[in-house]
Amino acid sequence: xxxxxxxxxxxxxxxxxxxxxxxxxxxxxxxxxxxxxxxxxxxxxxxxxxxxxxxxxxxxxxxxxxxxxxxxxxxxxxxxxxxxxxxxxxxxxxxxxxxxxxxxxxxxxxxxxxxxxxxxxxxxxxxxxxxxxxxxxxxxxxxxxxxxxxxxxxxxxxxxxxxxxxxxxxxxxxxxxxxxxxxxxxxxxxxxxxxxxxxxxxxxxxxxxxxxxxxxxxxxxxxxxxxxxxxxxxxxxxxxxxxxxxxxxxxxxxxxxxxxxxxxxxxxxxxxxxxxxxxxxxxxxxxxxxxxxxxxxxxxxxxxx
Numbered sequence: 674x675x676x677x678x679x680x681x682x683x684x685x686x687x688x689x690x691x692x693x694x695x696x697x698x699x700x701x702x703x704x705x706x707x708x709x710x711x712x713x714x715x716x717x718x719x720x721x722x723x724x725x726x727x728x729x730x731x732x733x734x735x736x737x738x739x740x741x742x743x744x745x746x747x748x749x750x751x752x753x754x755x756x757x758x759x760x761x762x763x764x765x766x767x768x769x770x771x772x773x774x775x776x777x778x779x780x781x782x783x784x785x786x787x788x789x790x791x792x793x794x795x796x797x798x799x800x801x802x803x804x805x806x807x808x809x810x811x812x813x814x815x816x817x818x819x820x821x822x823x824x825x826x827x828x829x830x831x832x833x834x835x836x837x838x839x840x841x842x843x844x845x846x847x848x849x850x851x852x853x854x855x856x857x858x859x860x861x862x863x864x865x866x867x868x869x870x871x872x873x874x875x876x877x878x879x880x881x882x883x884x885x886x887x888x889x890x891x892x893x894x895x896x897x898x899x900x901x902x903x904x905x906x907x908x909x910x911x912x913x914x915x916x917x918x919x920x921x922x923x924x925x926x927x928x929x930x931x932x933x934x935x936x937x938x939x940x941x942x943x944x945x946x947x948x949x950x951x952x953x954x955x956x957x958x959x960x961x962x963x964x965x966x967x968x969x970x971x972x973x974x975x976x977x978x
Contacts, residue, residue: 689756692767700724717770722755725766730838731828731916732757732764734821738915739768741822745805749798750911771911773896780892780939786904791897792946794909795890799926799951803884807920813841817883819848821919829888829917831932831962835975845922846879853877855973856965866968873965878958881922888917890926891933892943924958927951931959 692699699718707717718724725732739754753769776791783791809815810824820841821827827839833855842848853874860867896911917929930951934944952959966972 689767692756693758693765696724696765718767719770721770723752723768723770725768726763728836729759729762729764730826731836732766733825734827734917734919735915736764736766737825738822738918742915747801747805749801750909751915752911752913771896773898773910775893776895776897777892779897779899783899783907784902784904785942787899787907788942789946790904791895791907791909792943792950795895795912796946796950798912799887799890802887802926803882803923805885807883807885810841813843817844818842819845819883819920819922822885827917827919831929831972833975834972837975839975844879845881845883848922849874849877849879853965855975856968858973859968870965870968873961876957877961881924881955881958883920884923884926886918886921886926886929887912887915888919888921888925888929889914889933890930892940922958924952924955924962927955928959928962932963 700716703716703718703724710717710723714727715723715725725735736754736757739751742749742751743754750771752771754766755769756765756767758765780788807816807818808823810818810820813820813824818824818841824841826841828836829839832839832852840848840851842851853870856870860870890912894912894914895909896913898908898910900906900908927947931944931947934940934947948956
């Protein structure tokens with residue numbers, strides 16, 4: 674068994690090395706054969722693989738998450754990580770290609786019952802992720818820390834629009850203090866803002882369970898296949914884009930679900946499901962995040978704080 678594992682690892686290393694050397698050719702070839710995929714830095718590479726190339730601070734948390742989740746044996750369709758390397762300040766992630774249609778593109782054609790089935794499937798995935806035990810992070814704390822899957826820096830579009838790595842933080846209190854500090858610059862806009870921020874901060878808990886969170890559960894990041902017209906004839910085949918994943922306060926996934934549902938009437942059922950099904954017991958925590966956003970209207974920039 675050990676010999677067979679060694680042989681497989683050796684063959685994988687050889688194949689990965691060849692792929693890296695041939696990458697320019699593979700990209701040119703793929704651009705002629707395959708249609709564009711989601712995002713400007715995601716492309717089909719071969720019949721069975723996808724290439725995602727962008728800043729290392731964005732890809733490293735995703736790679737950590739994919740590797741971490743692959744060891745958990747959980748029933749969530751996460752694409753298989755094939756290869757990852759860094760060169761010239763850019764990360765290159767090669768992952769399994771999974772055939773499916775973006776939920777965002779299929780949403781209009783699904784029945785109300787099919788939509789509910791998909792959302793309940795995703796809600797079960799949220800429960801599974803939340804149940805994963807948090808490993809200790811030697812540089813932070815045995816538990817309760819906020820960071821990437823492995824205790825490193827993370828990214829989050831709701832926290833800030835700055836394209837920089839964030840954290841990690843030893844606990845939720847440290848995260849909250851830093852999070853609120855980003856809004857201090859708005860205190861000069863109105864004499865009411867300092868008191869408003871202080872009131873929100875006093876109401877914000879520092880003791881939520883810290884759970885594993887996808888962090889970007891948006892329709893564009895869900896692939897489905899439709900096999901018929903029944904509610905259960907819709908299959909979720911992939912949950913994509915783990916860039917913003919990691920360990921966050923318990924309510925964070927629900928808050929991001931709702932925050933990412935800005936899209937008028939089309940997204941109304943998605944948003945309503947988030948409030949009714951994912952926020953049970955901590956809807957006020959989610960609401961405070963949106964009240965905090967009322968100060969700035971958009972996520973603040975770190976470099977301007």
